[in-house]
Amino acid sequence: MSVVFAPTIGLRPRETHYCPGCTHGLIHRLVGEVLDELGVLGRTVGVAPVGCSVLAYDYFNCDMHEAAHGRAPAVATGIKRVLPDRIVFTYQGDGDLASIGTGEIVHAAHRSENITVIFVNNAIYGMTGGQMAPTTLIGQRTTTTPGGRDAALTGYPMRMSEMLAQIPGATYVERVSVHSPVYVRKAKKAIRRAFEVQVAGKGFSLVEVLSSCPTNWGLEPAAALDWIKDAMIPIYPLGVLRTPDDPPAYLTAVQPQSDGGAVAGSGMPPATGVVGGDSRGAVPKEGEGSAD
Amino acid sequence: MPRTLMKGNEVIGAAAIRAGCRAFFGYPITPQTELPEYMAAQLPKVGGVFVQAESEIAAINMVYGASGSGARVMTSSSSPGIALKQEGISYIAGAELPCVIVNVMRGGPGLGGIQPSQSDYFQATRGGGNGDYRLLVYAPASLQELADLVQIAFDKADYYRNPVMVLADGMLGQMMEPVEFRDDLPRMELPAKDFAATGTMGERAPRVINSLYLKPEELEEHIHRLFAKYEAMKVNEPLVETVGLEGAEIVVVAYGTTARIVRSAMATLAEEGIHIGLIRPITLFPYPMGVFETLPDSVRQLLVVEMSMGQMIDDVRIANEGRLPISFVGRTGGMVPTPALVAERVRELLGATAVGGATEGSGATAYQGVGTGSTTGGAR
Numbered sequence: 001m002s003v004v005f006a007p008t009i010g011l012r013p014r015e016t017h018y019c020p021g022c023t024h025g026l027i028h029r030l031v032g033e034v035l036d037e038l039g040v041l042g043r044t045v046g047v048a049p050v051g052c053s054v055l056a057y058d059y060f061n062c063d064m065h066e067a068a069h070g071r072a073p074a075v076a077t078g079i080k081r082v083l084p085d086r087i088v089f090t091y092q093g094d095g096d097l098a099s100i101g102t103g104e105i106v107h108a109a110h111r112s113e114n115i116t117v118i119f120v121n122n123a124i125y126g127m128t129g130g131q132m133a134p135t136t137l138i139g140q141r142t143t144t145t146p147g148g149r150d151a152a153l154t155g156y157p158m159r160m161s162e163m164l165a166q167i168p169g170a171t172y173v174e175r176v177s178v179h180s181p182v183y184v185r186k187a188k189k190a191i192r193r194a195f196e197v198q199v200a201g202k203g204f205s206l207v208e209v210l211s212s213c214p215t216n217w218g219l220e221p222a223a224a225l226d227w228i229k230d231a232m233i234p235i236y237p238l239g240v241l242r243t244p245d246d247p248p249a250y251l252t253a254v255q256p257q258s259d260g261g262a263v264a265g266s267g268m269p270p271a272t273g274v275v276g277g278d279s280r281g282a283v284p285k286e287g288e289g290s291a292d
Numbered sequence: 293m294p295r296t297l298m299k300g301n302e303v304i305g306a307a308a309i310r311a312g313c314r315a316f317f318g319y320p321i322t323p324q325t326e327l328p329e330y331m332a333a334q335l336p337k338v339g340g341v342f343v344q345a346e347s348e349i350a351a352i353n354m355v356y357g358a359s360g361s362g363a364r365v366m367t368s369s370s371s372p373g374i375a376l377k378q379e380g381i382s383y384i385a386g387a388e389l390p391c392v393i394v395n396v397m398r399g400g401p402g403l404g405g406i407q408p409s410q411s412d413y414f415q416a417t418r419g420g421g422n423g424d425y426r427l428l429v430y431a432p433a434s435l436q437e438l439a440d441l442v443q444i445a446f447d448k449a450d451y452y453r454n455p456v457m458v459l460a461d462g463m464l465g466q467m468m469e470p471v472e473f474r475d476d477l478p479r480m481e482l483p484a485k486d487f488a489a490t491g492t493m494g495e496r497a498p499r500v501i502n503s504l505y506l507k508p509e510e511l512e513e514h515i516h517r518l519f520a521k522y523e524a525m526k527v528n529e530p531l532v533e534t535v536g537l538e539g540a541e542i543v544v545v546a547y548g549t550t551a552r553i554v555r556s557a558m559a560t561l562a563e564e565g566i567h568i569g570l571i572r573p574i575t576l577f578p579y580p581m582g583v584f585e586t587l588p589d590s591v592r593q594l595l596v597v598e599m600s601m602g603q604m605i606d607d608v609r610i611a612n613e614g615r616l617p618i619s620f621v622g623r624t625g626g627m628v629p630t631p632a633l634v635a636e637r638v639r640e641l642l643g644a645t646a647v648g649g650a651t652e653g654s655g656a657t658a659y660q661g662v663g664t665g666s667t668t669g670g671a672r
Binding site: 045047060061062066067071074075077078080081082086104107111 | 314315317341343345347349351354356357358359361362365379380383387489490491492494495498499500501502503504
């Protein structure tokens with residue numbers, strides 16, 4: 001008899017609270033499997049959000065922090081900065097990351113914090129019962145857009161990955177989906193790649209996972225998976241948006257001012273010393289190019 | 293150690309590093325900005341971590357993450373910034389994590405001003421964040437005391453696994469005084485940080501840093517645990533300085549730099565033959581209630597002086613338990629009370645007492661039994 005499937009050691013052996021047909025549990029499993037397969041589970045610290053996955057700290061088989069709504073990237077920054085050899089990830093929904101936590105996610109990417117963000121986008125607030133999120137599609141009915149989302153009143157769906165991919169420090173950004181087995185396998189590859197970027201010390205990585213919410217979408221589980229494919233993917237196209245191999249070309253550093261305090265005259269010192277290919281090297285190291 | 297002339301905000305940074313603080317997360321705001329600047333320059337030299345966060349909200353959440361990872365960690369800000377940190381402070385208290393938070397107070401509400409103030413007393417002692425929690429709050433009055441209390445604060449935070457706030461004001465942050473970093477400060481026997489979520493290393497069950505308790509009976513039990521700590525603080529931690537209580541008819545209650553202004557007024561009045569006493573609380577939570585129970589019989593009334601419209605006066609009322617009349621004088625919004633103002637108020641109060649034994653009609657406010665909303669007479 002051969003074992004064809006076993007639960008991953010990356011998750012604790014317990015039932016989750018997720019609704020039938022919800023893909024959170026599947027995404028948890030992908031993360032758990034990757035942490036195990038990379039051999040980093042024991043030195044991993046995760047940060048759970050507020051939202052449907054608030055109890056993720058009970059499911060991942062590693063040390064966890066529970067963060068305030070939207071603040072997970074700041075909490076992860078605090079952890080990673082004092083424990084730089086640990087693997088640190090956040091697991092955040094779209095209400096958490098794309099609404100209340102926009103400041104924290106943008107600046108964690110901007111600093112290129114060497115953390116991995118798993119961003120689960122189901123285009124709705126699930127835990128509070130189906131309200132509009134920044135990611136809700138135009139026309140989509142939610143409890144706070146009872147007539148369907150109206151762009152004139154509430155704006156258009158927010159594409160966080162595209163936005164974050166513009167930030168020099170965002171080393172790796174990819175959007176995936178889990179609506180069918182072939183896409184689940186691709187999603188796992190992306191999650192693995194994101195953690196590999198962190199293990200290699202290359203900076204901020206994020207994987208956006210399009211996820212279903214049958215309960216609040218008002219759809220059967222199978223129909224909800226179809227809705228990801230037919231309604232969400234056209235708005236949230238899948239693919240790699242940033243890799244460590246395509247850094248922005250415009251990163252340059254200035255000479256530090258001399259120790260006299262303010263810079264003389266009105267302008268900054270001339271930009272010199274182009275830092276090519278490594279967004280984390282944009283600040284001159286001590287002793288390099290000193291103006292003293 | 294020799295005494296060094298230093299600026300208050302830098303004293304805080306030097307004391308913190310001396311106390312083993314190796315992580316600081318901050319955001320610029322007047323009048324505390326020299327502190328993050330100091331940490332940015334000094335922490336890397338001792339292998340520490342400095343991050344200029346994108347906001348005070350992010351900074352306090354970085355503190356939460358670092359503290360949950362076992363680090364000795366601090367943040368600082370000034371009043372409007374401390375308001376933004378309240379969410380994180382509540383989470384840190386709820387998750388029972390240690391940290392030190394410095395508030396170099398300025399005038400408010402809102403953007404207020406940038407001059408010194410004491411108008412965040414309620415925020416510090418009543419909790420600006422949500423829920424049943426308390427902070428241990430120190431109120432230094434000199435840079436020497438600031439140097440001492442910042443170091444002590446880190447031990448207390450670790451001992452109680454609770455945030456400790458150092459409540460300074462813009463004057464303390466900006467002034468310069470000679471400071472000695474003493475070697476003889478009391479050190480505590482501290483528990484191991486066996487709560488820290490640093491990775492299981494495959495050798496133990498996962499740890500969770502958390503303040504969420506969905507079952508109300510569990511949350512209530514958790515809060516009772518928190519309050520057992522606060523009760524222990526009330527027994528062990530109150531600090532107070534008293535000056536000249538014996539024989540004084542009026543005792544002034546003031547904390548922080550305001551107490552130093554009162555000391556000047558005391559000297560002026562002494563030249564006139566008027567002897568007043570001073571109670572200077574050094575901890576604001578726990579409040580030194582006991583000293584009010586054992587006042588000498590000579591004391592006939594209390595005068596509270598604050599750089600606010602009167603916030604600590606509520607704790608004086610609680611401590612006084614209706615025994616003595618309480619008056620108030622203060623300036624607010626960044627205006628600083630002068631020794632002359634305090635002395636004048638003392639003379640008024642003594643004059644009123646000498647004439648009729650009551651403060652009514654003298655221009656002084658006697659809070660005792662006046663318009664307290666009593667429901668015992670004529671209430672339906």
